[in-house]
Amino acid sequence: MLSALSPARQTQRDRILSLLRSRDGAWVPLPEILELHISQFGARIFELRRQGFVIENRTGRDDSGAVLSYYRLVNGKHSVTGAKPASADFQDRPRVTGLPLWDSAVRR
Secondary structure: OOOOOOEEEEEEEEHHHHHHHHHOOOOOEHHHOOOOOOHHHHHHHHHHHHHOEEEEEEEEEEOOOOEEEEEEEEEEEEOOOOOOHHHHHHHOOOOOOOOOOOOOOOOO
């Protein structure tokens, strides 16, 4: 299922997600992702992962020794565990640095 937004209106994350979803769990080679002309594609994939999408990546070498990278969306959506996105977990953790400026537990 592709996003209902036109390609011109999609965010960079939407464009990557649409590509991965269109492959239905198959590995997508990095050059195809780069064809989307997204700067810092790794950051966009990281953001999708933080939203709860399970995106795997793997690398390998071809016969000439060049490194090849691939990405895929697992189960088409979010984590099968139903876990909250990582960003929510991070925000909910208690701060225990012992530094008053950074440690919310120290502030009262």
